[in-house]
Amino acid sequence: MKAARFHGREDVRIEDLPEPRPGPGQVQVAVEWCGICGTDLHEFEDGPIFAPTPQSPHPLTGGAVPITLGHEFSGVVAEVGEGVSGVSEGDRVVVEPYDVCGHCVACRAGRYNICRSLGFIGLDGDQGGFAEKMVVDQRWVHSIEGLSTEQGALVEPLAVGYHAAKLSGLQPGQTAAVFGSGPIGLVTAAALKAVGAGQVVVIEPADARKAKAPGAGADHVLDPTEVDVPGAIRDLTDGAGADVTFECAGLDPVLAQAVASTRPGGTCVNVSIWGHPATFDVNSLVFSEIRLIGSLAYAGRHPEVIDLIRDGVVDVEQFITGRIPLDDIVDRGFRELIDHKETNVKILVHP
Numbered sequence: 001m002k003a004a005r006f007h008g009r010e011d012v013r014i015e016d017l018p019e020p021r022p023g024p025g026q027v028q029v030a031v032e033w034c035g036i037c038g039t040d041l042h043e044f045e046d047g048p049i050f051a052p053t054p055q056s057p058h059p060l061t062g063g064a065v066p067i068t069l070g071h072e073f074s075g076v077v078a079e080v081g082e083g084v085s086g087v088s089e090g091d092r093v094v095v096e097p098y099d100v101c102g103h104c105v106a107c108r109a110g111r112y113n114i115c116r117s118l119g120f121i122g123l124d125g126d127q128g129g130f131a132e133k134m135v136v137d138q139r140w141v142h143s144i145e146g147l148s149t150e151q152g153a154l155v156e157p158l159a160v161g162y163h164a165a166k167l168s169g170l171q172p173g174q175t176a177a178v179f180g181s182g183p184i185g186l187v188t189a190a191a192l193k194a195v196g197a198g199q200v201v202v203i204e205p206a207d208a209r210k211a212k213a214p215g216a217g218a219d220h221v222l223d224p225t226e227v228d229v230p231g232a233i234r235d236l237t238d239g240a241g242a243d244v245t246f247e248c249a250g251l252d253p254v255l256a257q258a259v260a261s262t263r264p265g266g267t268c269v270n271v272s273i274w275g276h277p278a279t280f281d282v283n284s285l286v287f288s289e290i291r292l293i294g295s296l297a298y299a300g301r302h303p304e305v306i307d308l309i310r311d312g313v314v315d316v317e318q319f320i321t322g323r324i325p326l327d328d329i330v331d332r333g334f335r336e337l338i339d340h341k342e343t344n345v346k347i348l349v350h351p
Contacts, residue, residue: 001016001017001018001019001131001132001133002014002015002016002017002131002132002326002327002351003015003016003017003068003128003130003131003132003351004068004069004070004128004130004131004326004329004349005017005066005067005068005069006043006044006047006048006051006065006066006067006068006069007065007066008047008048008065009044009045009046009047010044010045012044012069012329012330012334013066014326014327014329015066017068017126017131019132019133020126020127020133020134020135021079021135022079022080022081022084022135023081023082023135024081024082024083025081025082025083025084025137025138026080026081026084026135026136026137026138027077027079027080027081027084027087027093027135027136027137027138027141028077028078028079028080028081028133028134028135029073029075029076029077029078029093029095029133029134029135029136029141030075030076030077030078030132030133031070031073031074031075031129031130031131031132031133031134031351032073032074032075032076032149032150032152032153032350033073033074033075033149033150033152033153033323033348033349033350034070034071034072034073034074034129034130034153034348034349034351035072035073035153035154035156035157035346035347035348035349036072036329036333036334036337036346036347036348036349037071037072037157037183038182038183038184038273039071039123039273040069040070040122040334041334041337041338042273042275043069043123044334044338045338046275048065049275050120050123051064051065051067051123051124052064052065052067052124052125053065058099058119058124058125059117059119060099060100060101060117060119060124061099061119061124061125061126061127062125063119063124063125063126067122067123067124067125067126067128068122068125068126068127068128068130068131068134069122069123069128069129069130070122070128070129070130070131070349071097071120071121071122071123071128071129071156072097072129072153072154072156072157073094073095073097073122073129073134073153073156074092074093074094074144074149074150074151074152074153074155075092075093075149075152076090076091076092076093076149077089077090077091077093077141078133080138084138086138087138087141087143091143091145092143092144092145092147092149092152093141093142093143093144093152094141094142094144094152094153094155094156094302094306095121095136095140095141095142096140096142096156096298096302097120097121097122097129097136097140097156098112098113098115098118098119098120098121098140099118099119099120099121099124099125100112100115100117100118100119101115101116101117102115104116104117110299110300111299112299113163113296113297113298113299114296114299120297121134121136129349129351130326130329130349130351131351132326132351142155142302142303142306143306144306144310146310147306147309147310150317150320150323150348151309151316151317153346153348154187154309154316154317154319154320154346155302155305155306155309155316157183157184157187157319157346158187158190158191158305158308158309158314158316159297159298159301159302159305160184160187160188160271160295160297160298161184161187161188161189161190161191161192161271162187162191162194162195162298162301162304162305162308163295163297163298163299163301164188164191164246164269164271164295165188165191165192165194165195165197166195166301167269167293167295168244168246168267168269168293168295169244169267170192170195170196170197170243170244171196171243172195172196172197172198173196173197173198174197174198174243174244175197175198175199175200175201175233175236175237175242175243175244176192176197176199176200176201176242176243176244176245176246177200177201177202177203177233177242177244177245177246177258177261177262178192178200178201178202178203178218178245178246178248179203179245179246179247179248179249179254179255179257179258179261180203180204180247180248180249180254180272181202181203181204181206181209181210181212181213181216181218181221182209182248182249182341182345183319183345183346184248184271184272185202185204185246185248185249186212186213186216186319186345187216187316187319188246188248188271189202189213189216189217189218190216190217190314190315190316191314192217192246193216193217193314194217194308194313194314197217199219199220199236200217200218200219200220201218201219201220201221201222201233201236201242202216202218202220202221202222203221203222203223203224203229203254203257204221204222204223204224205223205224205225206342207342208342208343209342210223212318212345215315215318216318216319220236224257229257229260229261230257230260230261233261234261237263240263241261241262241263241264241266242261242262242263242266243262243263243266243267244262244266244267244268244269245258245259245261245262245266245267245268245269246258246268246269246271247268247269247270247271247272248271248272249272250272250273250274250275252278252279252280255268255270255278255280256280256281256284259280259284259285259290259292260284262288262290263288264288264289264290265288265289265290266288266290266291267290267291267292267293268290268291268292268293269293269294269295270292270293270294270295271295319345319346320345320346320347320348321343321344321345321346321347322336322344322346322347322348323347323348323350324347324348324349324350325349325350326349326350326351329349332347333347333349
């Protein structure tokens with residue numbers, strides 16, 4: 001079968017691999033669509049970053065570069081292993097792309113997304129969504145009956161935004177501000193509307209990305225090059241500031257703006273994965289008793305997110321800006337998103 005394999009910086013190759021077979025308790029998925037994530041782009045441009053190396057293979061999978069990329073995928077069940085129940089060949093499914101230890105303090109508490117040995121399918125070994133077929137344990141498989149597989153490929157990124165929204169403690173009717181209108185910022189805005197935010201403010205300087213924000217649920221779009229963002233948000237909230245803010249850019253000045261825009265006693269959620277150590281004035285938290293929390297991926301959110309899409313609460317198809325075959329993943333996928341990131345949200349790959 002064909003698979004897109006990451007060998008190193010700017011080195012992704014389409015290779016032939018043996019088709020993986022499901023063992024006991026496992027499910028083989030024929031991948032229909034897999035989205036290109038910002039993490040994939042980071043690996044392509046500057047990796048290996050999260051990808052394990054031969055000098056330090058992943059502790060759970062033993063995998064190391066070269067690895068198969070892709071973790072935002074949907075597909076059809078092609079084969080089930082011994083002991084699998086409730087999942088049948090032909091079912092449309094999505095997968096939580098995890099490898100976890102199952103016994104650390106986080107796993108025992110049900111917070112497997114912060115497992116101390118955490119690995120992501122598509123970043124830690126031979127299994128990945130940029131391949132014709134892949135195998136996972138049944139526990140990670142979720143039915144998407146009633147959804148198309150294209151919609152299914154957006155479940156994973158929407159789950160990231162939904163998890164962040166729920167983690168923030170946002171109450172219905174409160175104001176949320178999302179800093180950054182890239183793919184994660186947009187799905188976070190959509191998730192906030194879905195959980196009952198009274199108003200969602202999106203902060204973004206790029207014209208093409210600003211234009212996408214209202215469709216994702218933004219009630220107000222602010223350009224930080226044109227207005228004083230903390231002041232503008234206070235104007236929208238009777239002087240209070242946003243109840244919750246979300247940093248979705250991974251940039252020092254953006255984090256500072258997000259905290260400055262949060263009401264006293266409010267919460268700022270860091271959703272982005274940073275490519276550098278942040279420089280930040282901690283006193284801005286202390287003086288207003290603002291909670292700064294990190295949000296990583298999701299845990300147990302997929303069924304709720306699937307329902308949001310199935311019930312029409314969130315329109316994920318608006319985020320699809322391209323569909324390409326696997327053979328074009330470098331030129332029409334990675335390079336397109338790097339060179340034209342302002343006009344693209346999610347490019348789906350069909351293995």
